[in-house]
Amino acid sequence: MLRPNRRSFLLGSASAGLGALAVGPLAGCATPQDLSQVPPVVFVHGNGDTAALWHTTFWRWETNGFHRNHLFAVDFPYPLARSADAAPQRLRSSTTEQREQLAEIVDEVMRRTGAAKVALVGSSRGGNAIRSYIRLGGGAGKVSHAVLCGTPNHGVIASDKFLVGSEFNGASAFLKSMNEPAEITPGPAWMTTLSDSADKYAQPDGRYLGMPGTPTGVGYDGPALKGARNVILPGLDHREVAFAPEAFAAIWQFITGAMPAQAGIVTEASLVLNGKVNDMPGGVPTNLPVAGAVVEVWETDPSSGARRRMVHRRETGTDGYWGPFTGSTKAAYEFVVTTPGAPVTHIYRSPFPRSSAIIHLRAGKLSDEDRKAGSVVILDRPRGYFDGDRDTVLMDGQRAPGIPAGVPTVSTATLRLPPGPARAVTTQFNAEQIAVQTWPAAEGHVSIAELHY
CATH class of the missing domain: 2.60.40.1120 (Carboxypeptidase-like, regulatory domain)
Structure with missing residues (x-):
């Protein structure tokens, strides 16, 4: 696998953006809520995705008064997961690589902001990196809130025949290490957001994996975690449980302790x-x-x-x-x-x-x-x-x-x-x-x- 210079995905700025850690624009809409004690928030994208998916989420946070210098989005250099987590694959990443990269990014955010802890919000595979960092990468004492949106926490299938070795297999070594003996790691406050039945990666039948009629061993509640606050967002799909206005409102409330003033987006003057x-x-x-x-x-x-x-x-x-x-x-x-x-x-x-x-x-x-x-x-x-x-x-x-x-x-x-x-x-x-x-x-x-x- 090609390996970028490690600094290339750690450093960035709003103007030049030298890498994966990007910050949002200046907040422009005040809210009565006191946000001074809310930790910086780091958003972690999913499989094959980019930091760019979070720009509308940033707009909603800014609209509610959150400052630009405390909003960050990760851009993993190789966003696609390996077919088998333990087998090197060109242009793809392992759970270990993403865990190590996220650890460096969190340290950089803490250095920039002076914060003692950060809140982490992940979409889909991004939640795997968050769980791995907190459990195995020393993150339990550095993370105040961990929010996993549509993350296949029990896999998209649990099988010894299909997706063998994949981090998305509930029977894989990776997910077993995340779910046993307990599904959450003490320290952070945990929340998941999930669909009632519209997430294509949390279906009891393998139809949406190209295996119609094959039981997956995973239910609609596959993204939920025992011990976490599990928020069901009816009718939303796999991505919307991270990016929709309803998801924003749930995440904002969990991290800040109050409902947002609005889930809409206020237009800036410039x-x-x-x-x-x-x-x-x-x-x-x-x-x-x-x-x-x-x-x-x-x-x-x-x-x-x-x-x-x-x-x-x-x-x-x-x-x-x-x-x-x-x-x-x-x-x-x-x-x-x-x-x-x-x-x-x-x-x-x-x-x-x-x-x-x-x-x-x-x-x-x-x-x-x-x-x-x-x-x-x-x-x-x-x-x-x-x-x-x-x-x-x-x-x-x-x-x-x-x-x-x-x-x-x-x-x-x-x-x-x-x-x-x-x-x-x-x-x-x-x-x-x-x-x-x-x-x-x-x-x-x-x-x-x-x-x-």
């Missing part, structure tokens, strides 16, 4: 954005920075995605950062990412209500089937899945393709269009709407409408 271009060697997601990538930011017509003017352009250095960029909270933007050996990726976003230093970007992918189309538009929801029954998901005025009803299982929808002149395509997920322009797939372009919510 906007500064920054983030990294992260590498995708061979299509494998990493959080290693890309040097020499060119990022252009275009202000667009929010109703059509048509370009109005270029407002920012930068070639990334060794740290991979494409900003900072000063923009407007009223404008819609297209981010054009050009990296060697990858499609030219046009990422369209609805307006940003607040600043963020963790708007990380990755180049998109085009399959052989995609390249046969005239153009390809992808609707991407990083902080949740789509449910054909629950959600309104539209692309070009029609129901988005490939979205099943029932348990939410997919976070992207792909629309392939025939050859023709460039035109507008409107995408919609419930109340959030993003308009994009089409680009020729045969020339290596792909359009992505990336949702905030």
Whole structure:
């Protein structure tokens, strides 16, 4: 496995962002609640993910008066788990590696803030790193609160035949070491958030693991822990139990001791954005920075995605950062990412209500089937899945393709269009709407409408 310089994922800043430890923008909305005694909060992403998933969570914390210098998000260099935890695998990480990296990050947060303890919040696999750090990495005395959101604490399956050696197998050595003799480690206050039955990784049948009819040995309550406060969020999916407003409210209350003033997001008067271009060697997601990538930011017509003017352009250095960029909270933007050996990726976003230093970007992918189309538009929801029954998901005025009803299982929808002149395509997920322009797939372009919510 490639190994980054250890400092590269420990140090960062809101402006330059030299690595995995990123901080959010300045809080701009006061609340009567006294937050001076609340510890710094470190958010830990899940399998294959990035710190960028937490930017809307940061906005909610800031809206309720939490200061930017006490909000942090981890960017593990190799976010994907190994197929077997004990077997080295290129571009993937073990539970031991993530535990050691998290330990260094916590120490760095304590050094920066002067805090005696931190609160840790993890989505999915991020909870594995938190549990491992607290139990095996010396974290029990350094963590005030441990919040695990949709973490497969008893595996996605408990089996001696399937996913053998995986950290996601409830019968694995790793999860046994986390759950025996007790499921929580004394010291921190523990909470889990989980769905009632809509988490695709907490299902009694193996259908969503590609094994229909195979009992998993895991129930809907798989993420719950004995001895923890277990909060059920009805109807929410595997990601939403970390990123939805309801999840934010539960986490805020647990860590601060009071309900938030609001779960919405208050718009700031000014906007500064920054983030990294992260590498995708061979299509494998990493959080290693890309040097020499060119990022252009275009202000667009929010109703059509048509370009109005270029407002920012930068070639990334060794740290991979494409900003900072000063923009407007009223404008819609297209981010054009050009990296060697990858499609030219046009990422369209609805307006940003607040600043963020963790708007990380990755180049998109085009399959052989995609390249046969005239153009390809992808609707991407990083902080949740789509449910054909629950959600309104539209692309070009029609129901988005490939979205099943029932348990939410997919976070992207792909629309392939025939050859023709460039035109507008409107995408919609419930109340959030993003308009994009089409680009020729045969020339290596792909359009992505990336949702905030």
